[in-house]
Amino acid sequence: MMIETLLAVTFVGAFATFLAPDRVAGKLAFLISLVPVALSLVMFGAFDGSGNALLEGTLAFESRAEWITVGEYTISWFVGLDGISLPLVVLTTILTTLAIVSSWTPIDERESQFYGLMLFIEANLIGVFVALDFFLWFIFWEAVLIPMYLLIGVWGGPRRKYAAIKFFVYTNVASLVMFGAFIALVFGLGDAVGSFALPEIADATLDGGPDGLFGLDGASLLSVVFVAMFLGFAVKVPIVPFHTWLPDAHVEAPTPASVLLAGVLLKMGTYALLRFNFTMFPSEVLAQFAIPIAAIAVISVIYGAMLALAQTDLKRIVAYSSVSSMGYVILGLIAYTQFGVGGATFQMVSHGLISGLMFMAVGVVYNATHTRMVTDISGLADRMPIAVGILIAGAFGYMGLPLMSGFAAEYFIFFGAFGSPSLPYAPLFTALAMFGIVVVAGYLLFALQRTVFGPYRLETDYEVGRAPIHDVAPMFVLLGLIVALGVAPELIFEMIRDAVTPVIENGGEL
């Protein structure tokens, strides 16, 4: 019942906030959001699962009830946590609370609607990570879109309408492709499955596989479904060349929405890739596509970083750097080793924290200066030392400074990818991806050097003072978590490794 309580509190809280008067909405949303944080931490403490949720692992906080039976298939309410989903749930609850606090300064109209939508997004994000029935999962997955569309469209920047529609259309079309592919897979499996429960479908796909459908034989059906689902999730992640919605959405979105977008929404894509493509499909299918996927991953890393290098808008820099970071996740996944897949999962959490921190810091700079252009600012360290200090710390986290979580994540991924027995040319791909770190350091240091250091200069007519405490406090919390995970990655890496090991073993030698 823990998961149900968590979801119910968040949904009811979202509704209550929506109806509350504007002037109390921000504080109310913050207080309400503390409950999911507390609940998810309790769950983290009391976690007793082991193995992978889809591969006969023991689920924590499992609950299952039949929902609809139509035709031959049963749809059920089926939720539970394993070592992959639990860290992401905790990430979601903490990041939402911090994002709510960071909204107090920039959001000054229609507050109750804004905070209500933030909590509503949180509830659906939790739902995405806990659901283990395909239908239930898909409902949460799609339900995330509508509030994010509104957050960008209503509270966004000058080109918010274009960005909101683009975000909605890209991700929704991708969902449709993925949904169609998965239904085709279930149909192809025929009598082997009687429900949409993911473990059952994973079992049937790995053990025997589909019979074929619409004139395709079983093996080609699997390949087609794999590709279609990969493309569907690739838009969400996003992977080059499907990334073009991301900078628009990020630049136009209000800062707190960017925090959730980069911090958690992108992880929906990588989480789904891990859960579906890399867990359910037999290794022969993965082997077919290993080289193209690794190539796309490396291209995302390098090209994303290059794009970031070319930007002068701080928010665009951080946005493109997300494309680059997500490339590492894909590389870790396709490496298909314990450290590769585990590192990819760790990177999901780590990047959620670091990119959240970076967006908050850029937001604080923008709140004070009303510009985000690198060319308009210099010497900010002079006026807002604390906020800028955190910005620098976050940037070093991004660059993979040891003792910060970014270092651990990238180290795991490279370690796992370099020696991958299944990925051809693994050392080459890894070496190319590592080159991305150099570019990351390049654009971050370049941007910081221009904006933060040197003599103070500002092109806009605003008096810059110290940032208010409620803007800075969330960033300290994030920084604390980043350092904690950097010093002691085993806080979550143990459970992640426990949950990804069956994925690798199950796939066997590629």
Add this chain to the structure above:
Amino acid sequence: MALVELPDWAALAPVLALAATALVIFVVDGIDPRRTDRQLLAGLAAGGSLFALALAVWFSLAGVGDPGFELFGGQLVVDEMALFFVVVVAVVTALISIASYDYMTEHAYQAEYYSLVLLAATGMATMATANSLVTIFIALELASLPSYALVAILKENRGSVEAGLKYFLIGALSSAIFVYGVSLIYGATGHLQLGAIADVIAGEAEAGAGHAIAEFDGMLGLGVLMVIGGLAFKTASVPFHFWAPDAYEGAPAPISAFLSSASKAAGFVIAFRIFTEAFPIDAMVGIGVDWTVAFVVLAIVTMTVGNFAAATQENVKRMLAYSSVGHAGYALIGLAGLSGANGEFVLAAAMMHLLVYGFMNTGAFLFVALAEHWGVGRTFADYNGLASRAPMASVAMTVFLFSLAGIPPFGGFFSKYFLFVGAIGVGSTAMLVVAAALVVNSALSLYYYSRLVKALWIEEPTIERATLTKPTGIYAAIVVAAVMTVVILPGFGPVADAATAAAAALVA
């Protein structure tokens, strides 16, 4: 062991409750015609339809429809499908009765309005139970005649009168076509009761060309085609759909909701019943009349025409009217898919869709009623920025629109999904095309539905608005419809079971 053995006709109680309410409203108004107690009248109408709803739900749960009651020599039948659709009709009637309390404030003919609504509802509920071509026609007219008057009830409003006239003329034409089709069927088979017609056709299909009525096959086919035409009018499907945008636009918005939800559902229930009971597809294929082909074509054309036309509208009510044509196309899939092994599943999915549609479409039209009550105007641009003034109603409208588009987490997602899966499960190439058309059209529909969402939430208002009033009745109806559109998702199990059982009983 029941204490009192009820007579068989007690199974008709939900329908009778609707009829009795209409009469009670007349009586109440007759006692003192000068004094119009609007609260009492609206309350009676809503109470009566809720009572009918409660009865229908109770009967449905208690299994009255299984195996069902045949009444008056098989002229009427109360089975699971009949109860399912009485529920749909009663729900919509209750919602619009509540909403009309605010919408019809300034109106002179209160009692007439509510009793006409209830009489039309009685007709629609009777359509759900009618089991012979004669009772079907009578029920059809009982539903249609009050509807004509209701569309034109805003006498001072030119649009309303014009809409009423158009609706009436096309209605009269299509009724004539329907009756002519009925007479041809009677001429060919010698029966009007649906089961008896089926027996004759089954006999012929078995005996082959030597059978007594084999020479009338052409006439029978023509009759079937004309009946399809008559039903197309009632369900606002191609080729008799063009009245819908005009009638819905001119009519009072609650009546538009009523016609596009309840009346459409009632049209579909007789279509379902005629084509499963009187012309079962196996026997009809045996004599060379494969009507599923007609429905495959009609379904694809109707959904495409409706969606493309809706995408080009500037007027919100017309957009909803065309979207209602599009949804008629989705529901037609239920008949188009009856030929295959999975036919009953598709039929059940169409029933589920009509139930969900009853909530979401009624709600959407009631939001238009609310906008008309505020006097904000009719186009998309006039709706700009309403969310900042009326967030609750806008949330509800957003729910309706996304549900109509078939996006999770709302009821419309499941019913469309089941239609899609059912259509694929039939397995024929034609149904694969239908399924593809469903997906393409749903994707297209998202464009114009989300346009309205964008207007409500994102666009800046074109004019400065004062605070908007909150009429209790319309608000209550909209919120209930929205809650139901969401709640039906977790509660989809019983709905799916009821529809599946109803369809199975019909096809078997």
